Structure formats: structure tokens, C-alpha cells
Amino acid sequence: MDKKILENLAAKLRLDTLVAINKAGSGHTGSCMSCMDILVALYFGDVNGQKIMEFNPKKPRWDGRDYFVLSKGHAVPALYSVLSEWGFFDRSEMKYLRQVGCLLQGYPNIKVPGIEVTIGSVGQGLSVGVGLAMAIKADHEDRNVFVLMGDGELQEGQCWEAFMAAAHFRLDNLVVIIDQNKLQLDGACGAVMNVSPIADKLESFGWKVIPAVSGHDIEEMVYAIDKAKNIARQPVVILAPTVEGKGIPFAENKSSYHGVPLSDAELEEVKKELGLSKLVN
Amino acid sequence: MEKISTLMAFSESLLEIGAKYRNVIVIDAGLASLMKTSRFATEFGDRYFNLGMAENNMVGVATGMALKSKIPFACSFAVFSSGKSWEQIRNNIAYPNLNVKIIGSHAGLMAGKDGVVHQALEDIGLMKMIPNMKVFCPADYFETKAVMKYMCEDFGPCYLRLSKNSVPLFYDDGYKFKAGRGHIVKDGKDATIFSTGSILNEVLLAVEMLEKSGLSIRVCNMCSVKPIDSALVLESAKKTKNLFSVEDHQVEGGLGSAIADVLATECWMCSLKKIGMNKFAESGSGYDLYRKYGLDSNGIFKEVKSRI
Numbered sequence: 001m002d003k004k005i006l007e008n009l010a011a012k013l014r015l016d017t018l019v020a021i022n023k024a025g026s027g028h029t030g031s032c033m034s035c036m037d038i039l040v041a042l043y044f045g046d047v048n049g050q051k052i053m054e055f056n057p058k059k060p061r062w063d064g065r066d067y068f069v070l071s072k073g074h075a076v077p078a079l080y081s082v083l084s085e086w087g088f089f090d091r092s093e094m095k096y097l098r099q100v101g102c103l104l105q106g107y108p109n110i111k112v113p114g115i116e117v118t119i120g121s122v123g124q125g126l127s128v129g130v131g132l133a134m135a136i137k138a139d140h141e142d143r144n145v146f147v148l149m150g151d152g153e154l155q156e157g158q159c160w161e162a163f164m165a166a167a168h169f170r171l172d173n174l175v176v177i178i179d180q181n182k183l184q185l186d187g188a189c190g191a192v193m194n195v196s197p198i199a200d201k202l203e204s205f206g207w208k209v210i211p212a213v214s215g216h217d218i219e220e221m222v223y224a225i226d227k228a229k230n231i232a233r234q235p236v237v238i239l240a241p242t243v244e245g246k247g248i249p250f251a252e253n254k255s256s257y258h259g260v261p262l263s264d265a266e267l268e269e270v271k272k273e274l275g276l277s278k279l280v281n
Numbered sequence: 282m283e284k285i286s287t288l289m290a291f292s293e294s295l296l297e298i299g300a301k302y303r304n305v306i307v308i309d310a311g312l313a314s315l316m317k318t319s320r321f322a323t324e325f326g327d328r329y330f331n332l333g334m335a336e337n338n339m340v341g342v343a344t345g346m347a348l349k350s351k352i353p354f355a356c357s358f359a360v361f362s363s364g365k366s367w368e369q370i371r372n373n374i375a376y377p378n379l380n381v382k383i384i385g386s387h388a389g390l391m392a393g394k395d396g397v398v399h400q401a402l403e404d405i406g407l408m409k410m411i412p413n414m415k416v417f418c419p420a421d422y423f424e425t426k427a428v429m430k431y432m433c434e435d436f437g438p439c440y441l442r443l444s445k446n447s448v449p450l451f452y453d454d455g456y457k458f459k460a461g462r463g464h465i466v467k468d469g470k471d472a473t474i475f476s477t478g479s480i481l482n483e484v485l486l487a488v489e490m491l492e493k494s495g496l497s498i499r500v501c502n503m504c505s506v507k508p509i510d511s512a513l514v515l516e517s518a519k520k521t522k523n524l525f526s527v528e529d530h531q532v533e534g535g536l537g538s539a540i541a542d543v544l545a546t547e548c549w550m551c552s553l554k555k556i557g558m559n560k561f562a563e564s565g566s567g568y569d570l571y572r573k574y575g576l577d578s579n580g581i582f583k584e585v586k587s588r589i
Contacts, residue, residue: 067348110348110377117348120372127338128373131345131353138306138327139349158369161338169330 001046006218009085010040011274014247016081016094018270021261024077024098027106030257032078034181034242035148037216042068042146042177043082045222052225053146057086060113066143067132069117071125072150072179073107074259079115080104088114123156125149126176130166133174133235144229147176152184154195160205166235167206175228176207176237179215181244183255199239208236215240249273284447287479288386290425291443292317295354297426298433299325305433306346306353308332310339316356316386340366340373340383347379352433358392359385359401359442363408374438375411382432383408386443388418389529390558390576391479391567401442402558405477406534408440409507415439415460416507418536420481421451424504427458435460444479444529446567451481451502463510469497472523472589474581475514477503477536480529483571486578491585498585506536514543523589524553527581529571532557556584 014036021027045052056062070079077097084091089103089112096102103112108119117128129147136143153159166174178198186192199209208231210224221240228236244258245251248270251262262270299305299321307321311334322329332339336357343353355362362385363370374381385404392400408416417432417439419425425443432439451466466481467488476484481502488498499521501513518524524544526537537555544553562570571577575584 117344118373118377120368120376124337124341124369124373127341127369128345128348130338131342131347132349133345134330134342135306135346135349135351138351158335158337158341161332161335162341165332165335165338165342168333 001219001222003219006040006044009044010037010218011247013040013078013081013085015271015274017077018262018267020077020080020094020097022264022267023095025261026098027077027261028074028259029262030183030245030251030254031072031075031150031181033246033248034215034244035072035075035179036078036246037218038148038177038179038221038240039078039082041218041221041225043086045218045225047222047226052222057088057114060088064143067116067129067145069125069129069145069147070108070119071147072122072153073119073125076108079108083114122150122153123158126159126162129174130162130171133166133171134169136173137171143173145174147174149176149178151178151180151182151195151198152189154198155193163202163205163207170233171235172232174235175225176235177225178237178239179242180239181242183244183253183258185255185258187255202237206234208234210236210238212238212240215242216246247274282449284449285422286445286447287419287421287425287443288317288445290422291384291429291441292320294426294429295321296324298429299328302352302433304351306330306351308339308343308353308355310334310336310357310361312357318356336361336365337369340369343381344373344379347374347381352380352382354382354384356384356386358399359388359404360399363401363404363440367407371411375413378413378437380436381438383438383440384443385440387445388442389444389478390562390570390574391444391446391529393567393570394564396564397561400562402531403534404442405506405530405536409534409539413438414507415505416442417460417504418442418478418506419504420476420479420502421448423450423452423454423456424458427456428504431458431460442478446479448479448482458504460505461508461510462505463501463503463513466500466502469499470521471496471498472525472585473499473501473517473521474585475501475503475524475526475536475540477506477528480527480576483576483578483581484527487581487585490578490582494586496589503536506539509539509543511543514540515547515549518544518549518551522551524551525585526553526555526557527576528557529576530557532559552588554584554588556581
């Protein structure tokens with residue numbers, strides 16, 4: 001794993017995502033930016049040559065794969081960028097995001113190669129991850145389920161039903177990563193409806209909590225996920241502090257960029273900022 | 282006469298399909314003792330899970346299991362399994378057409394003394410509106426068993442509506458069920474009564490009285506509310522003119538509405554009286570409520586008699 005290569009890749013995928021959302025005319029810019037480094041760690045990270053997550057772009061339904069559930073489904077353009085980079089589908093599909101007749105719907109849909117779960121509102125993904133992890137255990141298979149959640153999402157009661165169930169069934173094949181960008185559509189999570197202290201709550205629910213320093217440190221994320229995979233007899237959650245809008249200086253930590261595309265002018269500015277204008281056509 | 286509830290038939294049937302289909306999984310939401318799933322749990326402990334009183338999570342877990350090629354039966358009272366997790370059923374299950382079976386028991390006024398909050402009278406409508414979702418409401422022991430067999434052989438989401446009250450056996454072991462196919466329980470020429478679920482017992486008692494008064498009544502059991510047997514509806518409309526629907530459900534969005542849709546779509550003019558609920562009820566025994574709200578045999582008799 002070359003840290004620099006992954007960081008450059010994350011910057012490129014950020015731009016791919018922003019271009020797609022801009023072209024679509026709607027989408028969740030800030031939320032996609034906050035979780036991009038976590039996605040890169042999951043899909044491109046390795047430890048001593050061993051991939052963090054098992055998958056095969058040529059055989060998306062390969063029965064040896066690990067499962068990835070994007071519970072904060074509004075960030076799916078970021079995942080589309082990752083999947084298209086791997087060749088799960090043709091990258092030209094990104095141009096038609098959210099358009100009539102397109103493959104890439106506004107929220108995760110299992111018709112898209114590489115997408116495992118159809119997700120509606122936030123708060124649903126962990127329950128599905130619990131079901132997958134239980135089914136894997138019932139089949140005595142050695143596969144993992146990774147679920148990426150947002151912190152605002154934890155306001156949904158269903159998450160806590162699922163946290164309770166995962167600990168009850170000792171699902172040590174389940175790893176949750178919480179993208180703690182601390183913002184939601186209506187403003188700061190703490191002001192809208194405080195979800196803190198997340199670590200204390202999850203520990204008391206019977207989860208092993210791994211607090212990370214930064215969800216934007218890809219190397220740290222890779223090692224945290226690798227550690228989480230090897231913890232036995234309980235589910236593990238990685239708390240990954242992030243910045244909403246990360247990589248777009250004028251949009252960082254601003255809830256006003258949570259659910260809107262960048263304008264054409266803003267996009268040009270970001271291209272210059274990231275120094276990647278040559279990569280975009 | 283032997284009587285048994287469709288809920289008990291479901292319980293027995295689970296044992297049979299559990300033995301036949303290794304990927305059948307039963308999930309409860311803290312009502313296992315009332316859902317009569319304990320025998321399956323004892324027999325197939327590694328394929329049974331109680332998720333506690335958390336219906337949304339139960340539906341999510343069922344989704345995950347279906348994504349890994351299981352056939353999960355997610356069980357709760359009809360008012361909860363259809364209503365509490367509606368968005369999860371719509372978005373996570375029906376939209377991607379996953380093979381999840383939603384079970385709703387203690388449906389209708391027959392839920393009885395717990396009162397309005399436990400009497401699911403809107404569940405057929407809630408489930409029927411969702412694309413890809415099929416809705417079955419069996420009338421007796423043998424029909425429930427036939428439906429369960431069909432559900433395992435059919436791929437896709439469906440909603441099975443069950444009642445806890447014991448009713449006589451109308452069918453036998455040879456009965457075959459198919460989605461979208463109604464069944465003529467008895468033929469007649471003056472009117473057709475369409476019925477769904479265990480209330481068929483009250484309908485047949487009412488028909489006995491109607492025939493004694495000189496009328497000839499066709500009775501159609503419409504277990505498959507969605508898809509509905511349009512051909513049988515139209516054929517009955519042409520043959521008998523006067524149509525009635527009887528259901529332990531609100532008249533809006535249930536069997537009667539499905540029949541009205543068929544008639545309107547085909548521009549077929551005839552009279553259709555929808556017998557069911559159009560309000561919330563109250564606490565009371567199921568049969569007392571049937572009497573009060575005109576869903577017992579006497580109430581059905583009077584309503585039909587007054588219109589032909």
C-alpha cells in the first residue's frame with residue numbers, strides 16, 4: 001500500500017464525484033467528500049498485500065466476497081466513483097447520474113453492479129448488514145460485512161435496534177465505520193439532535209469501539225479496519241472523525257453544501273485547487 | 282365440526298416447509314409465543330431468530346438474509362408487520378424484488394379485545410399498493426397450507442394475512458392455490474359475494490339463510506387479493522349482476538376496492554356493495570364486534586337481502 005498513491009486516487013475520485021453531481025444537477029456534495037477516504041481505504045487498501053475487503057469487479061456476485069453496505073445512501077455518488085474506477089461498470093455511466101433511463105440511481109440500488117443493498121432513508125443499512133452477517137454465520141462462511149454510516153444517521157431509532165441485535169448475536173464478522181462529519185441537512189448534528197457521546201453509547205451496547213484520529217488518514221483507516229476484522233466475539237465500530245465537504249476549501253464544515261451540487265464556477269475552482277484539471281474531460 | 286385458525290395452519294405449515302426448504306428462516310419480533318412459531322424454533326433452532334420488539338430491524342435483517350439467498354418469514358401482528366416497517370418493506374424489499382415473506386397475524390376485528398390499536402384494518406391496502414408485492418389472505422387451514430407451499434415456490438415479496446379465530450375447514454388436502462386465481466366455493470345466479478380470509482365462514486352462513494329465502498348466490502373466495510382474479514370478477518359481474526365484497530378490513534383499499542378497480546377499468550356497469558369497515562372499531566370479542574359492525578352472518582344476510 002502506497003499512501004501517496006491512495007491519496008492521489010482519493011483526490012481524483014473526489015473530482016469524479018463532484019463532476020457527476022454537478023452534471024446531475026442534484027446530489028449530496030458535502031456527504032460524499034467526507035466519506036471518500038474511508039471508501040478508498042476499504043476498496044483500495046491492503047495490509048502486507050492482503051486486500052482489506054474481498055471483491056471481484058468482473059464477478060460482482062462472487063460468493064467469496066465481503067459485503068459492503070452504504071447506509072448513508074445519499075453518499076452513493078462517491079461509491080459510484082470508486083466502483084467505476086474498479087470497472088464494475090463503464091465509467092461513462094457517471095455522466096448520466098440521476099437522469100431518466102440511467103443505471104446510476106439517486107440512492108443505492110442492487111441493479112448497479114457492486115451495490116449490495118437497496119437503501120431508502122438513512123438508518124436502514126445496519127439492520128441489513130446484521131441480516132447479512134447472521135446469514136453468513138448460519139452458512140458457516142468466513143466473510144465480513146462492512147457498513148458505512150453517518151453520525152447524523154444515528155438519530156434514527158432503527159440504528160439502535162440493529163446495534164442491540166448485532167451485539168446480542170455476537171456478530172464479529174460485522175464492522176461498522178461511522179463517518180463523523182458532525183453535520184446534517186439542517187445544521188450541526190449536536191444542535192439538531194445530539195447523538196454524542198457515541199463511543200460510550202456503543203460500548204454500553206456491547207460493541208468494541210475503535211476511535212480513529214482522522215477519517216481522512218487513509219493509512220490509519222486501513223489499519224483500523226484490519227484490526228476490526230480480527231476482533232472476536234463482538235461487533236466492532238470504527239469512529240472516524242471527518243470534515244463535511246473535505247477537499248473543497250470553501251465548502252468544508254458547511255451544512256449548506258450537504259445536499260447541493262457545486263455550481264460550474266465552483267467546480268472550476270475546485271479543479272484548480274486539487275490540481276487535477278487535466279484529468280477531467 | 283373441526284375448527285382451526287389460519288394462524289395455527291401457518292404454524293403447522295412452517296414445520297413442513299422448514300423440513301423441505303433448507304433456506305427457509307423464521308424471524309420474530311418479540312411475539313413468538315403468539316405467532317405460534319415456537320415449534321419451528323424447536324425443530325430448526327439454527328434457522329430461527331427472535332429479534333425482540335424491534336420490527337424495523339426485523340424487516341432489515343430479513344432483507345439482509347434474502348440478499349444471501351435465504352427465504353425469510355418475518356412475523357408479527359398484522360398491524361405492526363405491515364404498518365410499522367412500511368418504508369423498509371417498500372424500499373429495501375419490494376423495490377429490489379427480494380424474496381421476503383411478510384406475515385401479519387391477528388388481522389382485522391378478530392384481533393378483538395386489545396382494541397383498535399391491534400386491529401389491522403388497513404394492512405391489505407398498505408401492502409397492495411406497493412409494486413412487486415403480492416397479498417394473500419387464506420380462508421381456512423388447507424388454503425393456508427396451500428398458500429405457504431406456493432409462497433416457497435414463488436420468488437418475490439408477499440404479504441400473508443392470518444387470523445387467530447378458529448373456522449371450519451372448507452377445503453381439503455388436494456386444494457391447489459395459485460396467485461391471481463379466485464375460487465368459486467359455490468355457484469349461483471342472483472348475486473355474487475366475494476370474500477377474503479376467514480370471514481368466508483360468516484359469508485357461507487349468510488348464504489345458507491339467503492338461499493332459504495329463495496335466492497341463488499355465487500360465493501367466490503379471493504385469497505389472492507393481489508394479483509386479483511380479474512376474469513372471475515368480470516365473469517361473475519356478467520352472470521349475476523349484483524356484486525358484494527365482504528372483508529374484515531376497511532372498505533377503502535381492500536378487496537372491495539380491488540374489485541371496483543377491475544369493473545371500472547373494464548367499463549362494466551353493475552352494482553357493487555362493499556361490506557367491511559369504514560371507521561375504527563373498539564375493544565370487544567371478535568364475534569361481538571362482527572355483530573355490532575355488521576360483519577357476522579346475520580349482518581351480511583341483511584345487507585345482501587336488502588339489495589336484491
